[in-house]
Amino acid sequence: MYTFSNKLRLGSFIAMGLGFIFLVIGFMSAPSTVEEAKAMVAVHDDGHGGGHAEAATEAHGDQGHGEQASHGGEHDASHDEHLLHQLQNRPWSALYVAAFFFFMISLGVLAFYAIQRAAQAGWSPLLFRVMEGITAYLVPGGIIVFVILLLSVLHMNHMFVWMDSEVVAHDELLQGKAGYLNPTFFLIRAAIFLGGWIFYRQYSRKLSLAQDESDDNTNFVKNFRWSAGFLVFYLVTESMMSWDWIMSVDPHWFSTLFGWYVFASMFVSGITVIAMVTVYLKSKGYLEDVNDSHVHDLAKFMFGISIFWTYLWFAQFMLIWYANIPEEVTYYVARFQDYKLPFFGMLALNFVFPLLVLMNSDYKRINWFVIMTGIVVLFGHYLDIFNMIMPATVGDQWFIGLPEIGGILFFGGLFVYWVFTALTKAPLQPKRNPFIEESRHFHY
């Protein structure tokens, strides 16, 4: 049995506390009126100007005045309103990105777990309890994401513009999509997705524990069938979830392979976390039978799925870049103009780094290499979600500051606390899985 180390528990509490404080500061400092928003941006600009030569600042200021004068007063007001909404969205988006990121890790692990069961893999049964521990976060994580979506429907924020009936009234495109994108149906869908995923997770865990105590393999066979069924359900719901929860922040834009793209991101993050938790538990002496070859296999998956993610990222990007149809390409124009560093930085972190580091077979067996690459890959995929949500909700007002770091700390702490608590609930090695002997002697 695993015992939750006090240091790790304290660390997770500290992270949660700090993250909570940062998030509260983020929400408190969001402007509530147009004047405050303008003042905030002005202060920000001054801060920038201080670094430049004075003449440049003056010239910049003059230009700004000239532009303002040339615009009509009405346009100016709508611009200010837009700015206010962007600044108000920032803490919400930071919260949402972090909440979704950690939720998607456990969902990715659940998909990996179901695949291992449905494929009757011989190497992975030793790691089933680790995966079940990570998917335990699906319950609180899913509920938190659902609550954030519910608050959006209740107009606590402006992340999803199609939820605003006034916006829809002036937008024919959104009226055309209202049959799918309407708040009630949106929440019903979210409830069905989460209900299905959580049901499979809890039921499969129950069967997995029952298999340990029984004297035949009926639980194992049942689990195999449910896993195969879940994968069908998951593929459909995951795709729809990505349209609902992520693509709909840009409701004028659409992409057909978006669901796969989000899937690749969650799958590789999930596998990375499995590898990192496995290496951690092994280093503490809890997973004696897990050997280099298991770590090597997980690292191979990290490597392969990282490249799969890049393939989908590029397939989506290049098709849109090549055809350059205005209604599609705005999505990338916004990211090219305002998000250069996170957009291309994530490509380096998620593709170039794992490609070069994890190509060598020997390196995949070195634990600290796997952990280091894992940290880079996870940060890269946080940026990936960041790049999906932020351009539509906060636009050029983005920054990785207190609310964003607070979100990562809070949900990271919660994730660690929940996952490692779940790991203490059952022995880390399944007792009588039919493949457990093969898994113990797995050697590559």
Place this chain on the structure above:
Amino acid sequence: MASKVIQALYNDDDVLMHAVKKVRAEHHHIEEVYTPFPVHGLDKAMGLADTRIAITSFLYGCLGLTVAIVMMNYIMIEDWPQDIGGKPSFSYLENMPAFVPIMFELTVFFAAHLMVITFYLRSRMWPFKKAENPDKRTTDDHFLMEIGLNDNENELADLLWETGAVEVKVTEKES
């Protein structure tokens, strides 16, 4: 110069593996082992050095990528930067997404083909090459271990019979 070798035939890969380990433990030098199919772990038991073919493949891949970039940069950007359907041929970077499919394919092409050719050269395989097969049965269901002899014929034969050989013979070998 012709030298003498002793050849032991086995009809089971497990027995062969044990025999290889035993002969190595007795410090005899195994010249070659002939098997009808890959025996998992035989290279480790024989103490053969790891292959470096993956490293050559990586280098060939880098070469292929370079060829692709240099070729397209010259043709599309430097030699005749024509406006084809509004694509920006001002610099390589601006038009790069359009080149990526070719960069990828050439990398794989070079890595794969040059590695295969390297393999053929290093393992001395080509059409019309004379087969080096000491016993026809090793292509079907027998395993053959070959050890060089230096006046210790009887001692070695005993050892080989002991390891479960089904046949032991001494032959001259052209070297």
